[in-house]
Amino acid sequence: MAEIGRHKYGISGWNPLPWGPQQTLRQAVQCHFRPQKSLLPDHQRLGSIFTARNIVNISGIKIKWTENIVDHLLLADGDQTVFIFPYVGFLKHNQSFLNPIYPVDFVEETLRTLSLLFPSNDTKSRIWLKGILKSNNEQQCPGKGLSTCGSLRSHECRFENFPYWHDRLVILKQAFDDSSPRTLNQWWNDRRNSVQWYTFWVAIMVFIMTVVFGVVQSVEGALQTYFSWRALQ
Known part of the structure; x- marks a missing residue:
């Protein structure tokens, strides 16, 4: 499933796979x-926190399903959207061919990128x-096969194990790491820096308690004033 060649009068919005006249x-x-x-990551490990759920809930990057495998893991819309090719059945079907069109290692690695982003051993990811x-x-969502992709072991979650999708994973991981929470929901889900997370929520609790105690004291003061005034009548 890929957009093949450039069409002179066609506009699909997808990135086409070049097909030369002699090929x-x-x-x-x-x-x-x-x-x-061609790109060097800041760290070699992708980490267990690098999942589709966290990419959406922490960085705010939206996921858009694509039928064009050429666009898989491609960031768009100012790094606010990532395309994901979710057709697990198509990829596994290609593995059954004796002489497949897609490189065998490429198909296997594409499936592993889906295992990385949608790990079946992560309860939160499964529920999400x-x-x-x-x-x-x-029944109609193209991502229904993602729950069958399995999960990767810790030593497999390294950039060096993804030669075909290496550069796009580096870019996506960098966008994820550089993102900052903008909503309370994102702050709640962002556990990348545990010290910062606890500091933020302690500050929120202190603020709420200060407001509550301030309101209670104001009400108490108002009641005391009222009863004092009533006593003087």
Whole structure:
């Protein structure tokens, strides 16, 4: 599932896979999907916190399903939207071919990116994904196969294990790391810095308690004034 070639009179909004006049379709696909490691990440580990749920709930980046595998993990809209190719069945079906068009390692790695973002061993991610599917009509939502992707072990969550999607993962991880919470919900979900998280919520609790005690004291003072005035009548 990919946008193949550029159409002179067509506008799809997708990034096309280039197909040269002297290339076969297989050659075009395998020429485009090659390992790319031109960017250097700040850290080699992606970390267990790097999931689709946290990307949405902490950084505010929206997920948009795409039928074009060329756009997988691509950031758009000023780094506020990430495209995800969720068709697990399509990828697994390609693995059954004896001579597939897509490189075998590429397909396997694409499935691992989905395991990374939608880990089945993370309860919060499973519940969150179930809510997404329910709100988008589970029978028609393209992401319904994501719950079958499994999960990765800690040593597998490293950039070096994703040569094909390396650069896009680096960009997405950088956007995630550079994001700052803007809403209370994002502050609540952002546990990347535990000291900052506790400091923020302690400050919120102190503020609320100060307001509550201030209101109580004001009411108490008003009642005392009222009863004193009544006593003088």
